Amino acid sequence: MAVPLIQQLRVGAYIAKQKLKGVAKYPLVLMLEPLFRCNLACVGCGKIDYPDAILNKRLTPAECFEAVDSCGAPMVSIPGGEPLLHKEIKEIVEGIVARKKFVYLCTNALLLKKKMDLFTPSPYFTFSIHLDGLKEEHDHAVSQDGVFEKAVEAIKEAVARGFRVTVNCTLFTPNAVPERVVAFFDYVMSLGVEGITIAPGYAYERAPVQDQFLGRTQTKDLFRTIFRKGKENARKWVFNQSTMYLDFLAGNQTYECTPWGNPTRNVFGWQKPCYLLAEGYAKTFDELMTTTEWDSYGTGKYEKCANCMVHCGYEPTAVIDTAAHPIRALKVWLQGIETEKPMVAEIDLSKQRPAEFVFEKQVKGFVEASGQPESRRRA
Numbered sequence: 001m002a003v004p005l006i007q008q009l010r011v012g013a014y015i016a017k018q019k020l021k022g023v024a025k026y027p028l029v030l031m032l033e034p035l036f037r038c039n040l041a042c043v044g045c046g047k048i049d050y051p052d053a054i055l056n057k058r059l060t061p062a063e064c065f066e067a068v069d070s071c072g073a074p075m076v077s078i079p080g081g082e083p084l085l086h087k088e089i090k091e092i093v094e095g096i097v098a099r100k101k102f103v104y105l106c107t108n109a110l111l112l113k114k115k116m117d118l119f120t121p122s123p124y125f126t127f128s129i130h131l132d133g134l135k136e137e138h139d140h141a142v143s144q145d146g147v148f149e150k151a152v153e154a155i156k157e158a159v160a161r162g163f164r165v166t167v168n169c170t171l172f173t174p175n176a177v178p179e180r181v182v183a184f185f186d187y188v189m190s191l192g193v194e195g196i197t198i199a200p201g202y203a204y205e206r207a208p209v210q211d212q213f214l215g216r217t218q219t220k221d222l223f224r225t226i227f228r229k230g231k232e233n234a235r236k237w238v239f240n241q242s243t244m245y246l247d248f249l250a251g252n253q254t255y256e257c258t259p260w261g262n263p264t265r266n267v268f269g270w271q272k273p274c275y276l277l278a279e280g281y282a283k284t285f286d287e288l289m290t291t292t293e294w295d296s297y298g299t300g301k302y303e304k305c306a307n308c309m310v311h312c313g314y315e316p317t318a319v320i321d322t323a324a325h326p327i328r329a330l331k332v333w334l335q336g337i338e339t340e341k342p343m344v345a346e347i348d349l350s351k352q353r354p355a356e357f358v359f360e361k362q363v364k365g366f367v368e369a370s371g372q373p374e375s376r377r378r379a
Contacts, residue, residue, distance in 0.1 A: 003195075003240060004164075006123060007075075007102050014074045015323045025260045025289060027073040028316045031275045033266035034059040034092060036081040040108055040142045044172050044201050044213070053367050055081075057267040061091045067265040068096055070285040077128070077262075079106040090118040097124045104128045106168060110147065112154035116161065126164040128197065129155055133184050137175035152191065159192040166240045168197045171222065173214060176200075178225040185230060185237045195240035199311040200249070202276045203304075215307045216299070220251035220343055228339040241311055243333040245318035249309060251343030252332075253318070257298040257305065261316025263288060268366060273297045275312045277304060279358055300347040303355040 003011075011028065018026040037055045038045075059067075068076055076096050083089050084107050096103050105119075106128045119125065132141040135148040158165045167188050171181070188196055200222075203213040214222065227250055230237065239246060248255050259274040269281035270288035277297070282288035298313075299305045322329040332338075 004123060010102070011074050011319070012323060015320065025294070027071050027261060027263050028319060029075040029077050029262045029312075030068060030071045030073040031262050031264040031312065032059075032064055032067060032076055032078050033080055033264060034064060034078065034083060034086050034089070036267065037085050038080055038082040038108075039085065039110055040082070040144060040147070042142045044141065044170065050363060051367050054267065054363065058086060058088075059265075059267055061088050061095055064092045064265075065095050065099075067270075067285070068099060068101060071263060071265070073101075073263075075102045075104070077104045077106060082108055082111070084111040084115050089115075093119060093125065097122055100124060102126070104166070106130065108142065108147065109151040109154040112151075113157055116154075116158060116163075119163070121162040121164070123164070126166055126194070127155075127158050128166050128168045129158075129193075130169075131167050131184075131188070132170055132172070133175040133180060134187065137177075137180060137184070140174060141170075141172065155191050155193060165193045166195050166197060167191075167193050170199055170201045171214065171219075172201045173218075176214060176218075176222050178222065178229050181222075181226050182230040182233070185226075186233055189236055189238065195238040197240045197311065198246075198249075200309050202308055202310045213307065216309060216346065219249060219307075219309050223249040223337075224251060224339045224343075227337040231336070231339075241315055242318045242322050242329070243337075244322050244329050245311060245315050247332050247337055248314055248318060250337045250339065252338050252341075253321075254344045254347070255314050255317045255321070256300075256347075257308065257313035258316040258320065259294060259297055259313055260289060260292070261320075262312040268362075276308065276310060278362065279356065280362075296353065299352075300349055301352055303352050306349055306352060 035058050036050055078092070083105055086092070093103055093105060102124050104126045108130045112127065129151055131148065131151055132138045138148040139145050155165055155167070169184070175181070185196065200214045200219040223246070244253060247253050262275055263285065264271040264275045269283055270285055271278050272280040272282060272288065272292045273294060274297070282291060296302060297305055299308060
């Protein structure tokens with residue numbers, strides 16, 4: 001794995017502490033979204049399709065620090081939108097690193113070369129660069145030519161300056177060609193990054209293109225084929241996630257989502273129930289944990305969760321499983337991901353509750369409260 005030993009030890013100690021305290025539900029990674037504004041319009045993204053009144057909102061450094069302190073998670077991911085657009089991102093990152101939290105700043109890298117001087121290399125700080133495949137696939141995914149080349153230039157410079165750098169890749173049907181993904185993994189590792197974070201895309205209800213999201217069977221077949229085709233190079237691939245999560249993607253583990261494992265704080269508040277679904281907001285972290293109907297969400301429980309296998313929900317499950325069964329996890333790591341034996345049984349969807357579509361109502365309420373017109377960034 002790409003995760004440094006100090007980070008593994010800190011996270012392991014944190015999990016052990018929660019177990020000793022008898023805490024059943026605890027966060028591992030805080031998803032901190034200080035803004036939704038972005039300088040790209042990716043066809044698979046629904047997180048930034050808001051009216052200007054909302055896109056112009058920002059979390060202050062003080063609000064970010066309060067979220068980090070109240071949540072207590074050992075890791076903080078800063079997605080968006082594009083966090084490098086935030087004028088106070090330097091102060092935000094420095095304040096979180098000072099708290100000895102492991103920070104992953106997720107960026108499309110268009111502004112990274114310009115903004116890199118704002119940051120200092122640290123074991124606690126990582127640039128997580130968004131790349132959805134090789135040049136053809138990535139530029140298609142972000143709907144703009146030349147983005148791949150700019151991102152690669154920024155990656156090379158960040159690595160040369162001594163920063164921790166990882167690549168964050170999301171697979172949709174257009175870029176889910178096994179041979180191309182294998183070539184992409186090989187190429188990314190040649191750039192000197194610490195590792196790759198990989199996941200199938202989630203079907204945001206507001207994403208402008210809806211026919212490119214993978215179903216669970218498609219996802220499992222895809223990852224089995226990728227690991228099978230890349231068997232010779234698989235030991236050279238380093239992933240910034242647990243082996244058990246990768247084993248889950250290949251259909252070898254029956255995991256349920258742990259939605260509280262990656263709680264989200266954004267400009268609306270604490271998002272219920274997770275980073276991917278916005279079905280209400282809490283004012284505080286404690287309110288999020290105590291008032292969210294956690295048992296109402298997850299594959300087999302809720303229609304919107306039917307095809308989800310994204311790391312923000314299932315990586316916490318895999319990490320907790322690894323901590324509870326280290327010998328089994330080590331065995332999977334040593335032997336590699338199984339690609340030939342029958343897959344585990346799929347979760348039964350027959351009793352899932354139907355989807356509720358509340359996004360538009362929520363957005364309307366926030367816009368009305370702002371007193372600004374409901375103009376949108378894109379149609």
